[in-house]
Amino acid sequence: MNPQAEELNIVIREKNPVVYEMLSERGKNIFFPKKGILGQTAEAKGVRINATIGAAVEDNGTPMRLESLENKIGLDPSLVFPYAPSFGRPDIRAKWRSMIYEKNPRLADKLVSLPVVTNALTHGVSMAGYMFVEQGDKVIVPDLFWGNYNLILSHGYGAELQKYKLFEGGQLDLVALKASLEEGGIGKKVMILNFPNNPTGYSPTVAEAEQMAAIIKESAGKGNKIVVLCDDAYFGLVYETGIETQSIFTYLNDLHENVLAVKIDGPTKEDYVWGFRVGFITYGIKGGDADFYTAMEAKTAGAVRGNISNSANISQSLLFAAFEDPAYKAQKADKYAIMKKRYDAVKEALKDDKYQECFTALPYNSGYFMCVKLADGLDGETIRKILIEKYSIGIINLNNVIRVAFSAMAAGDAKELFEGIYHACLDSKK
Template sequence: MKNPIGKKIVDIKPSGIRKFFDIVQETEGAISLGVGEPDFDTPWHIRDEGIYSLEKGRTFYTSNSGLKELRTEVSEYIKRTQGVSYDPLKEIFITVGGSEAIDLALRAMIDPGDEVLIPQPSYVSYEPCAILADATPVIIELKEENQFRLTAEEVLEKVTDKTKILVLPFPNNPTGAVMEKEDLEKIAAVVREKDLYIISDEIYGELTYNGKHVSIVSLPGMKERTILINGFSKAYAMTGWRLGYACGPEEIMTQMVKIHQFAIMCAPTTSQYAAVEALKNGDEDVKMMREQYNHRRRYLLNEFKRIGLPCFEPYGAFYVFPCIKKFGMTSDDFCTRLLKEEKLAVVPGTAFGDCGEGYIRISYAYSLDNLKTAMERLENFISRL
C-alpha cells in the first residue's frame, strides 16, 4: 500500500505542551501549571447572552466574515484602545480562535519558498503553520539579556531577499515579555525599509501589567503592512467558545476569508453573540481578572527570589519563564522529574523552540491556593538538587 500520510505532516513535532498535559491527566494528585487557560469562568453576563441567543433560535450560519454587529464592535474596540480605524465590512473578519487566524494569514500570503521570521521562544503554532503553508521558517532567538524582546538588529540579521513576513508575538507566550513603543518603532523602521509584512499576535494584549499595550498598527505606515490577530480566549476567559478575529488590508482579508469559507464556513454563531456582549460590557471583568493575575505574578516572582530560582520580570500574559540552567539538567529532564517526584507539572522551555532550553514555563492562570501548593513542591524538588 502507498504511504497514506504526507511527509510534511510526519516531520512536524507534536505540541510539547500537550505531552505534559496528557501525562498529568494520568498522575493522581498532580497539580498542573502547564496549560494557558484562565481559571475564571466566563463572566455571567457574557454566558447569559450566549444562552439568550440559543433561546431566541439564533442557530443559523452567519456570513463567512462573521456577524456585522460583532465586526463593528471589534472595530470600535481597536479604535478606542489603539486609535486605529478598521472598516468592519472589509478589513475585519471573525475566526475560530486566534489560532485559525494565524494559519489563514500564512496560507493567504505565502508562496512556496517565502521566508517567515519567527522569534522564539514563542507560541507553538507559528512554525508548524508556516511549514504547512510551504514557507521556510527562519528562527530569531530572543535573549534574556534583552528581556526576551525582539530587537531591530536581530531582525536585520535574518532578513534576506526571500523574507516576506515577520511574526510579532507580544505580549509573549511563554516568556511574558512585552514590547514598548520605542521597541516597536525600531522594528517598524526595518519592516518599512525591507518591505516586509507583519503578523501581530496580540491575544494577550489586555493582560499587560506595566502600562498599556501598544500595537504596532498604531505606528505610521504599519496598518497597511500588518495582520492584527486577537481573540476572546485569554482576556475574557472564553477559551471553549473558540472565537478570534483578524484585521488587516482588504486585499489580504479577502483571501483569508476565501480559505475560511471553504474550510470552516463561519465561526460559532452562539459564541459571536456572546462576544458582542463581551466587547460592549466586559471592560470591568477584564480589569478584575488582570488585577488577580498581577497579584499571582508578583507572588511567584517573590517566591522564586526566596527559593533562589532566577527569573526575569515579565510584564504581560500569564506566564513566568524561570531559568533552570544552574541545575545542570535539560528542561525536559527537569520537568519529567518534577512531575514524577513532586507531582507538579510545568512545561519545558523547549516546547516553544530549541532556544527555550534551560528554562521552564509556569502558568499563573490558576488559583493562589494552587500556586502556593505548587511552590512548596517546587521548593522541595529544588532543595534536593
C-alpha cells in the same frame, strides 16, 4: 484563475501592487463567491418561499431546532441555529473594530479593515498562512515562540521558521531582529510579533516598540516587502508601568507602503472564552483605502469559506451580547485584578536569592505566562517528571526553559510552586 479572484486582484494591484506580490499563489487565487449557490441565495433573500440554503426551517419560517437545545440557550433562535456569514456576523465585526480603536488610541483616525471572523487565533494564523505563505518561505520568529506556529506554518504550509534571539541583557534583542530581517537579501519577508509573548509573558517597553517599528520601516525602505503577523492573543494583560499597552499593530498599520500589518486577535484569552473559538483578522497598511480593504476582506472570507465555511453563530452572538452589556468592562477589570495579583505573587516569590543556584527568570511583565531558565547541567525533562511525581506540580519544559502559567494557579500557590521547582532541581543532582 477564477474571474472573481482576478477582480479582487485588479483592485489590490491598483491600490498597492506590493501587497499583490506578498500574496501566496493560494492568496492570489482565492475569492469569496458572489455567484453560484451563495449569490443565488443572497438574491432570493426576502422571497415568500425560499428553497435555496441548505438549512431546515420550521413551518413558521424560524430556524428548525431541538427544544432540548433551545431550552438551554437564552438567545433568540435566529442568533444561534442558522449559519453565520463566512465574513462573520456584521454586528460583531463592527463592534470588534470599534473596540480595537478604543483599546488602541494610537490608531486615532487611521483606517484599518473591517475584521473578518476566524475560528479563534490558531485558525487566524492558519488563514494568514494561507494568504501569504508559500512552500519554502521563511517566517521570522523569536527563538521563544508558541509551538503551534511550527505545526501551522511549517508542517501545514511548508514554511521554514527562521529564529532570532529574543532577549539580550534583560531586554529585547533588537540587533538580532534587525539581522534576521536582513538575512537572505532584499525580497518578501514574513514575520510574527507576538506580545505579550507566549511563552515568556514579555511585552516591549514603549521605547522598544518604537525601535522595532523603526527597524521594520528601515528594512521596508530598502525594498523589502514585509508581512507582519501581529499575534495579539494576550492583548490587554500588561502588569507594569512603562510597558506598551497598545498593540504593535498600531506602530505598523501605516508605517510604509511595503509593510502590511495583519492583526490576529480575539476574545479567547482577553475575555476568558477559550472554548468559544472566535477570532479576527484585521489589515492595516499605509495608503490602504476602503476598496483595498474590502478586496482583502473578501479574499480572507473566501479562505475561511473554503476551509471551515464559517465560525459558530452562537459564540459570536453571545460575545456581542456580552460586549454590549453595561457590566462588561467592570467584570473584565475584576478578572484583570486577579491576574495581576497572581503576577505580583510570582514576582514576590522569585525574590528569594537561593533560586539563582538552579534557575533565573527570563524577562516578563504581562500575559498568562513567565519562564525560568535552568542553570547549566540541569535537565528540564527530568525536573518536569520529578515535579509531577514528588511534588504534584505541573509545568511545561521547553528545552530547559520552564514555562509557568500563573494564569492557571492561585496567587497563594506561587511560593510553593517555585520551592518545588527549586527542590526538584536539587533532587535531580543527587
